[in-house]
Amino acid sequence: MSDVRADAPDTTALLAVRGLRTDFVVEDEVYRAVDGVDLTIGPGESVGLVGESGSGKTVTAMSILQLIPDPPGRIVGGSIEIDGIDLVRAPERVLRQVRGGRIACVFQDPLTSLNPVLQIGDQLTEMMRAHQDLDRRAARRRARELLDAVHIPQAERRLAEYPHELSGGMRQRVMIAMALANDPELLIADEPTTALDVTVQAEILDLLRELRERTGMSLLFITHDFGVVAELCDRVVVMYAGKVVEQAPVEKVFADAAHPYTRRLVDCMPQLGEGRKDLEVIPGLPPALNRIPDGCAFAERCDVAEEACRRGTIALEGYGEDRLVRCIKPGARP
């Protein structure tokens, strides 16, 4: 469970995730993908959620809108509040208003995330008409404006095209246009550039930055790439083995990472344009989620770990004035 109220309950927060726990049950084995995560996002704030594959960052993000397939996944604890509504316990009808309305998503692979047998225009207007009282013509007009807004040329023609007729970058622009259709307060972007070519990645990031400046919406950006975080985010939350291990303003993380894991991530940060030099630089693998060891889950791979790191429960504690870290030797260097 969460041991510290991450940011003490903040009435100004747009979204507050508290003590979230999400399990996957496969063949009677329980995999604790998310284990007591606290996370708040303020209005207009941009938060980067960072970690390796399997750290639980995507499950955390997908839990927010209850997009985890059940079975095998299930939220077993915690709350996710927006304006006093707990999405974990909200009835389907309320949840639907939030999905695509107040909170919208952009996913990793735009080819598989768009419906292959529906025209782009229909997929866009469907999003709007689920939340706004628009007739067909008005929705169509707005769809074209949205494509213009994400810089898709010949928007009118694109509306009648199918996803497979567009390039990868173009498809992700469509996904973003769709997400913006109802002027959401929060955009959740789950590794939106990972599946794209390197040159296109930069374009999509530029687009996201531009749209955020223009609309003032909040952003939860899920990535394994600190380089992207540096460009786009105000605050960063680092996850490891289902838990938050560090939380801090972006510039402080880069200057002086408190958790050894964060430090290693920052160290092996690829320069944008170099592609995925990647996190394999950290030797070893994260622990299996059905067999998480006592103490610090990172201890096995940590270059400053000692005996005490492998015992008991290590809490997420304050570090400096505006940071949290789950480490008994924060800031230690080998």
Next chain:
Amino acid sequence: MRAYVVRRGLQVIPVTFGVTLLVFAMMLLIPGDPARAILGSYATPENVATLERQLALDRPPHIQYVTWLGNVVTGDFGRSYSLNRPVLDEILERFSATLLLAGTALLITVVLGLTAGIIAAVKQHRWQDRAFTVGALVGLSIPSFWLAMIFIVVFALGLGWFPTSGMRPAFGPSGPLTVLHHLVLPATALALVAAGVIARLTRSSMLEVLRQDYVRTATSKGITRQSVIMRHAFRNAVVNVVPVIGVQVGFLLGGAVYVETVFGWPGIGRMLVTAIGTRDILLVQGGVLLVAITYVLINLAADLVQAALDPRIRLG
């Protein structure tokens, strides 16, 4: 789409050619003298000689084939000796009865199969899934000739709800209700096997589609669960099911032989069985050819519908 239609349409030509060749070959393979087989055992030697000339039976096989094909294309399927009427008249009349039966069965197959498959997939791991999965397997394991008889024992003889046999023409003097009354049992008996196949395929297609990313995207849009399932998941799953529905029409047309026999339905299947008994080879040939060509065209139609539903096939 046009390019696809042309491409797929052209494939029909060699297949149809092969079908006519095979149906023609029936005549050659039959033991004994074909002209005598066609005319029956009471034919006079003069009649036999005339027919041999007409059908070019004294010429090499490829000339025979061309002669035969020419006749068939102009609608001359010969004359049935056992019925003493043109084969074409008989098979068209019988075929309309079979189409009524098989068409109704197809409707039941599609409605039942798709519905059961969708529900089973959406309720995966719940009792509805188990019930429909086992139900589909039972359906496709029951021999239709046996099921037809069970239906007669239970619903016609036992409960007296439906007639045991007979048919009313779809556009005849009896009202549509009477027609339907006679259709329910045979069409259902015929449909269950195919419905089982369609249900299983729909279920597995839906399960495959339901875990695709775009279904998650659809959910994230805030549309109703029903829209997610029908407009997004089913709309994709059905693309795989449509060609198999076309194939199932073949099972319905074939299975009609049993059901027509049991219910005394005056269709082409029962005609074939009788014709084999009387060795009326022209009747068998004409009937098989007509049904096979129909089936080729139905598969063409199914593929075109599939293309219409999936832009990747249509435009790719």
Next chain:
Amino acid sequence: MSASTASPDQTPDDGVVVPRRGGTTWRRLKRNRLSVAGLIVLAIVVLLALLAPVLPLIDPAATNPANRLQPIGSEGHLLGTDHLGRDLLSRLIWGGRTSLSVGVFATLIAASIGSLIGLIAGFFGGATDNSLMRGIDVLMAFPYLLLAIALVAVLGPGLVNAMIAISIVNIPFFARAVRGTTVSLVASEYVDAARALAFSRLRILFREVLPNVMPTIIITMSTTVGWMITETAGLSFLGLGAQPPTSDWGAMLGAGREFITRAPHVMIVPGSAIFLVVISLNFLGDGLRDALDPRLK
């Protein structure tokens, strides 16, 4: 071809590590209760059919007109008697010998010829492939049962001819499945390796490709054997298969049809047997497929 080709991560997360299902195919199969039930039923049916000559059964051909159409459970006749007073239980078991062996033989014939066509087409490709598969297309262009009936019309009614007809009709299923697997195998590395070692083509075909195609053949057999048993019974039912005095389940059904009003059990008994065997085969086949491909579960 379709939506199913887009295959993203099965796991909902970027990496919740889901292990491969452990254990052998057999262990997975054992977990499926319906499959196990199917296997047991089939074992019993096959055993009864094999043991027919040594079981204490009444002569299946012995008529007794005074004792005709006796109901199920009557004295001395557990399943009753037919219209000639013959013991239905005995006829069922003896008829089962015929039905099952005809079904199995038809399957073996279709599997051998169909697989051979598929192997050759897939292995040699090009014009060989094209002409063979066009032929298969033509066979597939006929509605399933209709082609069998047309073949019987040519060959003449009879059990052996019905079996041949059903085998021919099923050849395409094997040819297509085996060709598909062969094509992918030929493109794989170890066939290249065998080529590099300058093995003869036939040796590669039968020593390298065939063993790897066996699973495909076995799966196709498990899905078609039930149809073949049903359809040969169907032809007998129509009077196009087994001719008296030979009798299989289909012929018993055909005879029972005449007495559907007075003594429905005469047709219910053999029909139930066909149904039981076919559904057991299907349960078993499903379990096998799930065990081999758990993804579809």
